[in-house]
Amino acid sequence: KQEVTQIPAALSVPEGENLVLNCSFTDSAIYNLQWFRQDPGKGLTSLLLIQSSQREQTSGRLNASLDKSSGRSTLYIAASQPGDSATYLCAVNAGGTSYGKLTFGQGTILTVHP
């Protein structure tokens, strides 16, 4: 059974800091890994998706890496801003007949203060 863990559970940083969110998963047989952002009481916004054959993906100030063999992914946020405050979730997709079934971590609650 796939299990996904995110560390830290919460993070509070001053504006402008670079930060790293961690995600680990127990079964390395994944199809892809997706990072999401969730604002309070809202749905999920996809930030980055990394295919199992890729090592990293970048979008603006965000960079996500994937080390499938060790079961780890990191989300790097450069020059953090108060608008980045949200819960960040990682999810793995097993693919195949389980395509569409995402297994999520508990999330990291990020607060960026001015």
Place this chain on the structure above:
Amino acid sequence: DAGVTQSPTHLIKTRGQHVTLRCSPISGHKSVSWYQQVLGQGPQFIFQYYEKEERGRGNFPDRFSARQFPNYSSELNVNALLLGDSALYLCASGSFSSVIQYFGAGTRLSVL
């Protein structure tokens, strides 16, 4: 193009009642998945439907059921509601060519 749409946005029910939640996927997407997110936790997989057939089911009781219609929209039904069913219910759509799962804004269900 419209994203994934869910209705209603909020719902209040009492224990023992039945509820139906609705989801319309992005145009062209044939896969719909349902998730339950209890406050403070990550979403938990409930069902996946593809081409109107159930393709996956999470660890939820038989009180939870779903179906997908010919236009690929979907309904999630929950019978005999319990207080513990209070959660944000999320719908996601996708296709094998896009790989990315797109989520709706969710339906907030409160069971009193």
